[in-house]
Amino acid sequence: MTVKPEPTAVGSSTSTSPQQAGDNEGMPIKTAKGPSLKDGGGRWGDSIFRSMAIAAGATIIGVIALMALFLIIRAVPSLQANMANFFTSSEFVTTDESNLRFGIADLFRVTMLSSVFALLVAVPIAIGIATFLTNYAPRRFAKPFGMLVDLLAAVPSIVFGLWGIFVLAPWLEPVSRFLNDKLGWFFLFADGNVSLAGGGTIFTAGIVLAVMILPIITSVSREVFSLTPAGHVEAAQALGATKWEVVRMTVYPYGRSGMIAGSMLGLGRALGETVAVLIILRSAAKAGNWSLFDGGYTFASKIASAASEFSAKLPTGAYIAAGFVLFALTFVVNALARLAAGGRVSGG
Amino acid sequence: MTQAALDKALKGPTFHPISAKRKAKNSIAAILFSASFLIAMLPLVWLLYTVLSRGFRAVISSGWWTRSLAGVLPEQFAGGVYHAIYGTIVQAGIAAVISVPLGVMAAIYLVEYGHGRFAKITTFMVDILAGVPSIVAALFIFALWITTLGFPQSAFAVSLALVLLMLPVVVRNTEEMLKLVPDELREASYALGIAKWKTIVRVVVPTALPGMISGILLALARVMGETAPVLVLVGYARSINFNAFEGNMASLPLLIYTELINPEAAGRSRVWGAALTLILLVALLYIAAAFVNRYLTRNRV
Numbered sequence: 001m002t003v004k005p006e007p008t009a010v011g012s013s014t015s016t017s018p019q020q021a022g023d024n025e026g027m028p029i030k031t032a033k034g035p036s037l038k039d040g041g042g043r044w045g046d047s048i049f050r051s052m053a054i055a056a057g058a059t060i061i062g063v064i065a066l067m068a069l070f071l072i073i074r075a076v077p078s079l080q081a082n083m084a085n086f087f088t089s090s091e092f093v094t095t096d097e098s099n100l101r102f103g104i105a106d107l108f109r110v111t112m113l114s115s116v117f118a119l120l121v122a123v124p125i126a127i128g129i130a131t132f133l134t135n136y137a138p139r140r141f142a143k144p145f146g147m148l149v150d151l152l153a154a155v156p157s158i159v160f161g162l163w164g165i166f167v168l169a170p171w172l173e174p175v176s177r178f179l180n181d182k183l184g185w186f187f188l189f190a191d192g193n194v195s196l197a198g199g200g201t202i203f204t205a206g207i208v209l210a211v212m213i214l215p216i217i218t219s220v221s222r223e224v225f226s227l228t229p230a231g232h233v234e235a236a237q238a239l240g241a242t243k244w245e246v247v248r249m250t251v252y253p254y255g256r257s258g259m260i261a262g263s264m265l266g267l268g269r270a271l272g273e274t275v276a277v278l279i280i281l282r283s284a285a286k287a288g289n290w291s292l293f294d295g296g297y298t299f300a301s302k303i304a305s306a307a308s309e310f311s312a313k314l315p316t317g318a319y320i321a322a323g324f325v326l327f328a329l330t331f332v333v334n335a336l337a338r339l340a341a342g343g344r345v346s347g348g
Numbered sequence: 349m350t351q352a353a354l355d356k357a358l359k360g361p362t363f364h365p366i367s368a369k370r371k372a373k374n375s376i377a378a379i380l381f382s383a384s385f386l387i388a389m390l391p392l393v394w395l396l397y398t399v400l401s402r403g404f405r406a407v408i409s410s411g412w413w414t415r416s417l418a419g420v421l422p423e424q425f426a427g428g429v430y431h432a433i434y435g436t437i438v439q440a441g442i443a444a445v446i447s448v449p450l451g452v453m454a455a456i457y458l459v460e461y462g463h464g465r466f467a468k469i470t471t472f473m474v475d476i477l478a479g480v481p482s483i484v485a486a487l488f489i490f491a492l493w494i495t496t497l498g499f500p501q502s503a504f505a506v507s508l509a510l511v512l513l514m515l516p517v518v519v520r521n522t523e524e525m526l527k528l529v530p531d532e533l534r535e536a537s538y539a540l541g542i543a544k545w546k547t548i549v550r551v552v553v554p555t556a557l558p559g560m561i562s563g564i565l566l567a568l569a570r571v572m573g574e575t576a577p578v579l580v581l582v583g584y585a586r587s588i589n590f591n592a593f594e595g596n597m598a599s600l601p602l603l604i605y606t607e608l609i610n611p612e613a614a615g616r617s618r619v620w621g622a623a624l625t626l627i628l629l630v631a632l633l634y635i636a637a638a639f640v641n642r643y644l645t646r647n648r649v
Contacts, residue, residue, distance in 0.1 A: 043543050045543055045545050045546065046544050046545050049544075049545035049548070049549075050461055050544075050545070053453050053460070053461055054457055055453075056449075056450050056451075056452075056453030056456075057454045057457040057458065057466070057467070057470040058470075059450060059454070060454055060470060060474055060477060060515065060516075060519070061469060061470060063477065063512065063515075064473050064476055066488070067484070067488045070488055070491040070492050071487065071491060073496075074495060074496075124384070125384045125387055125388060126384075128380060128381050128383070128385070129381075129384050131381050132381040132382055132384060132385045133385070135381075136378060148389065149385075149388055151392060152392050153570075154569060154570070154630055154634060155395060155573075155627070155630075156572070156573020156575070156601065156627070156630065157574075157575065158573065158575045158604055158605065158623070158626075159395065159573070159623045159626065159627060160395070162399075162604070162619065162620070162623055163391075163394075163395045163398055163399070166398075167395075168391075214388055218388075240366075242366060242371070242373070242374040243377070243378065244373055244376075244377035244378070247377070265479070268479045269479075271481070272479075272483065272484065273481070274481065274482060274483045274575065274576040275575035275576060275579070275601070279605075279608070299483075300481055303483050303487060303580075304483055304576055304579050304580070307486075307579040307580040310490065310580065316490075319487070320487055320490075320491055323483065323484050323487040326481060326484055327480065327484045330479050330480060330481055330484070331476055334475060334476055334478075335472075335476070337475075337479075338472065338475055
């Protein structure tokens with residue numbers, strides 16, 4: 001196929017196959033025509049579109065800044081009116097506006113205890129699943145199996161809460177009784193400040209949280225595990241390593257950052273989980289003692305529990321102050337996750 | 349003596365069979381990894397079974413999908429949740445209308461334009477926004493929209509909080525999809541002298557569209573079940589309210605939370621019925637997303 005170069009057709013014909021180009025010869029050729037290449041001037045569409053895109057990006061930054069700003073603005077008056085120490089007090093009394101007494105000590109304890117417990121339960125299982133999906137499951141099933149795990153993330157948290165308190169808690173009650181009986185000398189399993197009956201304890205809440213954060217830890221670890229260089233794996237195999245040794249010597253060292261990042265993201269989710277914890281945990285009359293069988297409120301569940309009474313400014317500010325602490329906590333945890341992953345973390 | 353020593357092989361066999369200890373470790377590891385997958389499936393199956401078996405009766409009762417709870421006594425097995433379904437869909441819908449254009453534009457900025465410090469900060473903030481707990485987003489909207497700007501509690505305020513939760517999901521997903529579009533397509537378009545913005549609007553986005561749509565549907569499914577914003581930002585109504593800007597409005601999570609306090613058997617049945625309805629809605633969106641992904645991606649690059 002020979003194509004004759006046809007200088008006149010450069011600007012005019014957009015979709016010409018070589019054949020058509022050849023047939024063109026008999027047709028009248030456009031004579032009067034402008035320059036074939038226009039300069040880029042007058043493309044105001046480009047600059048408008050570009051500014052719109054930048055504005056959208058800036059909105060996201062603005063939202064985060066506004067969030068911190070407004071939470072602080074609303075919290076400061078209440079913090080000034082606070083009669084108790086905000087960081088060390090475990091009271092949270094906001095009924096009397098002239099005598100506000102609130103502190104986050106108890107909220108912090110319950111939040112940390114339930115989230116860290118959830119993390120300790122979830123991480124080994126999630127890493128197990130990620131290893132299973134990347135190295136053990138038959139290739140054909142790896143994808144559908146992975147989607148099944150992701151389905152756990154699709155279940156609304158209030159449904160997790162319902163299941164946790166009405167179905168799981170009665171099942172866990174004998175387990176917690178056993179742990180309390182046999183290991184009660186250890187502070188985590190000591191008598192808590194709520195009754196074991198019904199299972200409205202940090203123990204139950206932590207296990208439900210663990211189930212809820214499984215998918216995110218799994219998906220981040222899985223992503224990194226699947227990136228293990230084939231050369232590393234093959235080198236280990238050539239040295240005669242068993243499958244487990246391959247995983248231990250190549251996949252885990254390579255994927256360590258992913259495991260850490262995934263765990264941090266999971267921790268962030270657990271810290272901020274609201275309604276499942278609110279439904280499950282029973283409120284306690286007195287402050288707890290770092291036992292898994294305590295009740296009480298986390299930051300998030302405390303705020304949600306008082307949501308219907310948000311009308312007077314000062315008491316509401318007390319909850320907003322607690323909300324700001326939660327915001328700061330999750331900010332730090334998520335930033336750490338990013339740092340661990342060395343850039344983006346793309347967990348759902 | 350020396351004769352016997354010479355007869356012996358100088359080297360041991362080159363290949364040793366795998367020792368029993370290593371074999372045992374290997375199989376224990378395999379069992380543990382498979383078991384961890386089964387452990388994760390246990391709560392999923394258990395939870396779905398529970399919701400199905402306890403919510404089934406309520407969902408097939410007459411009027412469940414077509415009536416509200418207006419005038420229904422707490423102990424009465426009657427009425428339905430259509431007012432709550434309406435609320436859930438409207439709140440999520442308004443959130444989508446706001447967050448989809450914003451999120452898509454932000455993603456376009458990050459993929460097509462962003463190469464500097466500002467883009468780096470934006471990605472960082474998207475990650476941070478993705479980690480903001482829903483209750484904090486709700487509190488922020490409360491502090492901004494209701495306390496500072498003085499608007500009343502309404503479904504629209506809920507939608508604003510949902511926008512914050514939906515935005516990072518939309519941005520990330522769109523970003524992934526735009527990155528999948530081959531550069532050759534962009535270059536071909538530029539070679540034809542098409543402006544950059546037109547290339548993006550007419551070539552890049554249409555190519556990535558099915559993936560973007562399915563990602564948006566999944567993001568919608570995620571915000572539909574959010575309970576914290578509705579607890580803080582809107583009151584519960586037992587009857588239908590079509591106006592998103594005024595008055596109380598029910599939604600499925602709020603209905604579940606409210607009926608939890610109802611000690612009657614009818615209340616419990618409504619709780620599980622609403623939970624099943626919510627899961628069905630989410631499942632519907634997941635199926636739609638899978639459908640879009642599967643059938644609209646054909647004939648595309």
